[in-house]
Amino acid sequence: MALQTQTTPDGYLLILAIMLPVAGILLSLIFGRWVERIALVLLALSFGAAAAVFAAVWQSGRPVIYVVGGWAPPLGIVLRADGLSAAMMMTAAIIICATGAFAKGEFAEPSRQAEARGPLVFWILLLAIWSALNAIAVGNDLFNLYVALELLTFAAVPLVCLKGSAATVRAALRYLLFALLGSILYLLGAVLIYGAYGTLDITLLSGRVGAEAVAAIAAALMTVGLLAKTALFPLHLWLPPAHAGAPAPGSAVLSALVVKGSFFLIVRLWFDAMPGLLTMAAAQLLATLGAAAILFGSVLALRQQRLKLLIAYSTIAQIGYLFFLFPLGVGLAGSDASGAAWTGGWLQLFSHAFAKAAMFMAAGLIAEALGHDRIAEFSGVGRAVPIPIVTFALAGLSLMGVPPSGGFVAKGLLLIAAVRAEQWWWAATILVGGLLAGGYILLVLGKALGSADRPLVLKGSPSRRRELIALTVALAAVVLGLVPLRSSQLLEIGRLSAVGVALR
């Protein structure tokens, strides 16, 4: 396999995708009074950059590469966008821009005042999260990825406690402590890898790392660290209060994208950097934790009294599905069905991102109308605020895995892969998880669509514009269901380990 270490003609787009949001942050710090306008303009420009990267990878069928400063690895750092990065960047772009449009007005600059802290912080954090996500998507150097991961954490944690109440500050602190443990373990793994192999470049590592003890220890440390940030069972304790405590647009981004950033790195690590190390035992262990997350998260979601906490526990469950990628990918390596596991796992990530963002937006609108989000008092909500309830239901299709939805195609592909790999126990878990998800979604819908025993008192009326934005995001999750039920060519572009996996 020829190693590409030349900047491609469209490589500058990667720099734009990372730096445009940063430019927005710097401008906002100077011109704080116009922070919302600056942020909206920069969101649009960054969307253009992300879409251009997506189009470039899609059309050319090869990765977009930028060699920073012209220094080739192992001395320098390479930014590399393969098909997976492009899809990840596009998903992040759509969700962050939708969140920006949704938050417009909620976080507007107050007129007649110099500047307010809430809006300033919200828009800066939103831009920072986007920049960090793009850096994670295109990073090809384990230390560079560590810095991007830290940027993502530092942008996500304050978003949790924007409201400033003691409970949200406590949730943010707990999130930060879990994340710090995660980063330090990741860094420890990175230094061991550098000590053993003399490089941190993923492309170079993929050819050098074999099944040595030092690589196994490093991979274990880094994986545990990243699992803490991804909130995989049993390291999920920080997630429900953090995701439920943030304001609705913040929860949408945290649940849809931020936890996926560290998952993305776990896959990069195992499938790209160290394909020679991924044994069936390690893969089964990850999937076992995933299965536990599905069952545990879903059952706890069923028991929640508050809508936002229910959605947060559902995130824990849906993250579990992502880890079936490992045993199914290894079990099917080299067979014609290996693409089904790969596409199914990633489609689960993308469709969950859209569905969960829409769901948190809908929950925010419902809470705005009612003044609370206690599910027990939802009778008649379906008539009072119909559009958010429809949004919730459409997003719920994806979580349950009911057609037509991206979640159906994703879970269908994972089921096919589980059957082909003769790992029927994962197929059973996927089906049980779908039933449990149906339980907690219908619990909310049944209550909301029932007739009120006494007339509902509405505290506020959400604007039609924001209702329609949430509905559009939910429809995007449904439209993903039109993706054909087979492996995607886009996600295979520029995969490093396709060779390594096929050999084993």
Next chain:
Amino acid sequence: MTSTGIFALTATSLVGLGLFSVMTNPQPLRKIIAFNVIGNGVFLLFGVVAHRGAAAGLGADPVPQALVITGIVVAFSATALAVALLLRLAKQTPLPTLGTDDGSDGDLA
């Protein structure tokens, strides 16, 4: 024992001690300090790796040294953020703890 070995053992002990405190101490401030202890162990390990990789007439491999500076900056910002959150929490509640596990404490909405 070589000096590299002594430094490597020190680094390992620091990481071990820090991890132990993170897991056993309930107070947030102690956890934050314990993270810094682990961090110092990891940074020392970078130094060991740099020393071992000395070649081409240089006393040490410069790449880990460059990495460790970035690492220290990141660890410093992380500590600052954590302490700021803790101070904020201390102003609102008399005895800052990390609360119960189910997230049902207080008003999140």
